[in-house]
Amino acid sequence: xxxxxxxxxxxxxxxxxxxxxxxxxxxxxxxxxxxxxxxxxxxxxxxxxxxxxxxxxxxxxxxxxxxxxxxxxxxxxxxxxxxxxxxxxxxxxxxxxxxxxxxxxxxxxxxxxxxxxxxxxxxxxxxxxxxxxxxxxxxxxxxxxxxxxxxxxxxxxxxxxxxxxxxxxxx
Numbered sequence: 001x002x003x004x005x006x007x008x009x010x011x012x013x014x015x016x017x018x019x020x021x022x023x024x025x026x027x028x029x030x031x032x033x034x035x036x037x038x039x040x041x042x043x044x045x046x047x048x049x050x051x052x053x054x055x056x057x058x059x060x061x062x063x064x065x066x067x068x069x070x071x072x073x074x075x076x077x078x079x080x081x082x083x084x085x086x087x088x089x090x091x092x093x094x095x096x097x098x099x100x101x102x103x104x105x106x107x108x109x110x111x112x113x114x115x116x117x118x119x120x121x122x123x124x125x126x127x128x129x130x131x132x133x134x135x136x137x138x139x140x141x142x143x144x145x146x147x148x149x150x151x152x153x154x155x156x157x158x159x160x161x162x163x164x165x166x167x168x169x170x171x
Contacts, residue, residue, distance in 0.1 A: 002051075002052040002053070003052075003053050003054075003055070004052060004053070004054045004055070005054075005055045005056075005057070006054065006055070006056045006057070007056075007057045007058075007059060008056065008057070008058050008059065008143065009059050009060075009061075010058060010059065010060040010141075010143065010146065011061075012146065013060070013148060013159075013163060014162045014163055015027070015062070015063050015159065015162070016155065016158040016159060016162055018155065018158075019063070019064045019065035019068055020062045020063060020064050020138065020139060020150055020152070020155055020159075021064050021065070021068040021072075021138040021139075021152065022064075022065060022067070022068050022152075023152050023154050023155045024065070025065035025066075025067065025068075026065065027063030027064055027065055028063075028064075028065055028066050028069075029063070029064060029065075029066060029069045030061035030062060030063055030064070031061070031062050031063075031064045031068075031069060031072060032059055032060075032061055032062075033059070033060045033061075033062055033137075033139055033141040033148075034057055034058065034059055034060075034130075034141070034143075035057070035058040035060075035141050035142055035143035035144070036055070036056070036057055036058075036130075037055075037056040037058075037143070037144060038053070038054070038055055038056075039053070039054040039056070040052070040053055040054075041054060056143070057143075058141070058143020058144070059143075060141045060143070060148060062139055062141075062148075064138075068138075072138075075133070076129060076133070079125070079128040079129050079132065079133065080125050080128070080129065082124075082128060083121050083124040083125035083128055083129075084121050084125075086120065086121075086124050087117045087118070087119075087120035087121030087122075087124055087125075088117055088121075090116055090117055090120035091113045091114060091116050091117025091118075091120065092113070092117075094112065094113045094116040094117075095109055095110065095112075095113035098112060098113065137151070138150065138151050138152065139151065
């Protein structure tokens with residue numbers, strides 16, 4: 001299997017001089033929006049080393065104010081904290097199950113439960129951070145088509161006007 005990873009930074013957009021999230025303050029910091037794709041250009045694999053896999057990450061930096069940046073970071077910390085709690089619960093569940101049914105020594109049970117907790121935290125954290133956050137985020141970015149949509153309608157209108165005028169002027 002040949003794995004190829006690519007990262008593309010989109011710098012084609014012009015932004016109004018207000019925060020893309022709250023439209024109240026002047027933007028001071030960028031927030032990174034990501035869009036991921038997975039491709040198998042040679043077709044679906046029939047064996048482990050049979051084809052090439054291409055992982056693409058599209059990145060777009062959107063300007064937001066410091067207050068919104070702090071709030072988004074706080075929400076991310078809460079999602080990962082929830083993932084840690086849920087992962088710890090998975091680890092405890094695995095430990096209880098193994099204590100009741102396994103003939104492993106206690107050290108083996110604790111190592112297995114700890115590994116299950118670490119894996120669960122990673123999986124749950126990834127799901128919460130990348131999938132759930134994308135549903136409720138302030139903007140949606142599609143890197144493949146190069147489109148950017150903002151939840152705030154006022155900002156979306158100003159963004160579209162600015163980018164449409166820039167595209168017309170570039171022709």
